[in-house]
Amino acid sequence: MKLKKNIATSESGFIFNPATGDSFSGNAMASSILLAMKNGEAEVTIKQNILQKYEVSPEQLDRDWDDWIVQLKEANLLETGSYDGK
Amino acid sequence: MNKLKYERPYIKKLTAGAMNKFGSLSGSQPFKFIDNVPVKSLVEAYGSPLFVISEKHIRRNYRAAYRAFSTRYPKVQFAWSYKTNYLNAVCNIFHQEGSWAEVVSGFEYQKALGNGVPGNKIIFNGPGKSKKDLLLAVENDSLIHIDHLEELGLLLPLCEGLDYQPKVAIRVNMDTGVYPLWDRFGFNYENGEAWRAILKIVNSGKLKLTGLHCHIGTYIQTTAAYGVAASKMAALAIKCNTELKQHIEYLDLGGGFPSTNTLKGAYLPGTDTMPTIDDFAEEITGTLIRAGFENDDLPLLILESGRLLIDDAGYLLGTVLANKRLSDGKLATIVDIGVNILFTSFWYDHQVSPADDYSPTVENTVIYGPLCMNIDVIRESVNLPLLKSGDHIVIHKVGAYNMTQWMQFIALRPAIVLIDEQEQVHLIKAAETLEHIETNEYIPEHLK
Numbered sequence: 416m417k418l419k420k421n422i423a424t425s426e427s428g429f430i431f432n433p434a435t436g437d438s439f440s441g442n443a444m445a446s447s448i449l450l451a452m453k454n455g456e457a458e459v460t461i462k463q464n465i466l467q468k469y470e471v472s473p474e475q476l477d478r479d480w481d482d483w484i485v486q487l488k489e490a491n492l493l494e495t496g497s498y499d500g501k
Numbered sequence: 502m503n504k505l506k507y508e509r510p511y512i513k514k515l516t517a518g519a520m521n522k523f524g525s526l527s528g529s530q531p532f533k534f535i536d537n538v539p540v541k542s543l544v545e546a547y548g549s550p551l552f553v554i555s556e557k558h559i560r561r562n563y564r565a566a567y568r569a570f571s572t573r574y575p576k577v578q579f580a581w582s583y584k585t586n587y588l589n590a591v592c593n594i595f596h597q598e599g600s601w602a603e604v605v606s607g608f609e610y611q612k613a614l615g616n617g618v619p620g621n622k623i624i625f626n627g628p629g630k631s632k633k634d635l636l637l638a639v640e641n642d643s644l645i646h647i648d649h650l651e652e653l654g655l656l657l658p659l660c661e662g663l664d665y666q667p668k669v670a671i672r673v674n675m676d677t678g679v680y681p682l683w684d685r686f687g688f689n690y691e692n693g694e695a696w697r698a699i700l701k702i703v704n705s706g707k708l709k710l711t712g713l714h715c716h717i718g719t720y721i722q723t724t725a726a727y728g729v730a731a732s733k734m735a736a737l738a739i740k741c742n743t744e745l746k747q748h749i750e751y752l753d754l755g756g757g758f759p760s761t762n763t764l765k766g767a768y769l770p771g772t773d774t775m776p777t778i779d780d781f782a783e784e785i786t787g788t789l790i791r792a793g794f795e796n797d798d799l800p801l802l803i804l805e806s807g808r809l810l811i812d813d814a815g816y817l818l819g820t821v822l823a824n825k826r827l828s829d830g831k832l833a834t835i836v837d838i839g840v841n842i843l844f845t846s847f848w849y850d851h852q853v854s855p856a857d858d859y860s861p862t863v864e865n866t867v868i869y870g871p872l873c874m875n876i877d878v879i880r881e882s883v884n885l886p887l888l889k890s891g892d893h894i895v896i897h898k899v900g901a902y903n904m905t906q907w908m909q910f911i912a913l914r915p916a917i918v919l920i921d922e923q924e925q926v927h928l929i930k931a932a933e934t935l936e937h938i939e940t941n942e943y944i945p946e947h948l949k
Contacts, residue, residue: 438514439514439515441512442508442510445510465507469506470505475507479510483510486830
């Protein structure tokens with residue numbers, strides 16, 4: 416589950432894909448997860464950190480994580496093949 | 502350590518172009534209370550989904566509408582349109598306020614009698630009256646509004662041997678400049694059909710033509726159409742007086758006034774575009790006063806408004822069942838409110854509010870109901886905060902037609918509660934059960 420290498424992100428939630436020119440804005444949770452993903456943190460670590468810090472059940476987080484990956488895929492921000500088990 | 506409030510991660514593509522003049526979210530606060538009663542407590546006590554009706558709203562709407570007409574015209578009478586919402590509790594609020602009953606079937610007629618409405622204060626409209634219905638209306642001295650000649654043919658023999666003339670009116674249809682022309686009901690004004698029907702009634706000598714009725718359409722968004730209708734009705738009444746010496750006691754202008762819901766496809770929200778009831782009242786009463794009635798002998802003005810008086814007094818509470826992504830990445834939210842109980846979602850883009858606290862992030866979503874049917878769509882596109890399963894929502898302005906046109910289909914119909922003026926909650930219709938549905942079903946012996 417890797418972000419494309421050249422994706423630029425800011426702490427305020429702004430995301431820019433220089434390859435396509437697309438830009439996005441994310442909420443606070445999105446920007447903190449993107450930062451962690453850019454730093455190469457594994458899915459399990461990111462989830463653990465969220466569970467420690469935030470008021471959310473593991474089941475809800477798992478559902479939202481699946482949705483998050485679909486959003487990144489739709490936005491063309493993931494490395495090809497990194498999201499479908501290839 | 503207290504944990505931080507969680508919100509699911511969400512990114513939104515930024516697009517250059519014209520700014521959205523409608524803003525991002527309708528309603529900046531969660532809708533947590535109806536008449537100071539917490540939405541959450543209502544759902545906990547009566548289940549979800551749940552219809553909620555505000556008595557305070559109904560009375561306020563009625564009084565505002567009545568005031569709009571009665572301050573401009575000396576003789577005004579409202580008749581509550583039963584088909585709009587015929588829950589007995591709702592009807593009785595209108596009757597307490599002074600409304601007569603306007604019914605369109607034998608079933609509704611019986612309901613009005615059951616609610617204690619005197620027969621002579623029941624207006625019987627509609628194209629489907631049976632001989633039995635008509636007999637009941639004749640016996641109760643009701644105002645029978647004749648829709649077609651077959652009905653007149655049914656009615657005349659019922660008058661044999663009576664020592665009084667049953668009171669009737671005819672329904673008149675006409676061109677008022679709006680589309681569609683509702684010429685399927687009543688007798689046409691322009692081609693002289695209405696006048697011929699009047700002659701038949703008067704010449705029969707068995708019926709007393711006391712009024713004239715029209716109902717030009719529904720959700721009429723221009724006041725001018727009512728001006729045309731009032732003018733033609735007045736001309737017909739004056740013609741009855743002068744040519745037939747038949748005094749017309751009342752003109753019933755029907756209903757059809759819009760609520761402030763936003764029609765599907767409308768560019769601007771209903772709250773910004775619909776004329777007010779004062780605008781309609783000004784047009785109708787001004788036209789009648791200038792119409793030239795002799796010696797200021799103005800007829801009683803009857804109005805049968807339904808939707809306008811109750812739409813915004815009704816709320817539908819529901820619960821989010823799930824979120825999912827469609828194939829194009831668009832968010833879909835599934836709620837427990839289906840089109841079988843929210844018939845008006847086919848007509849309106851209903852306002853939907855979250856009932857719980859939410860963060861400022863919004864996402865465009867399609868709201869689906871729980872039915873396993875492709876047509877079960879509550880909103881095709883609405884900006885909502887990031888809802889999760891179990892969150893409650895409130896759908897606004899659902900008081901008209903939903904609680905009469907709802908269907909038992911796939912799921913059972915929910916309960917309805919009324920919040921009274923003292924903010925006390927009353928169950929006025931219990932949720933449907935399997936027993937209700939199967940009570941009049943029979944299985945032949947060989948299939949048992």
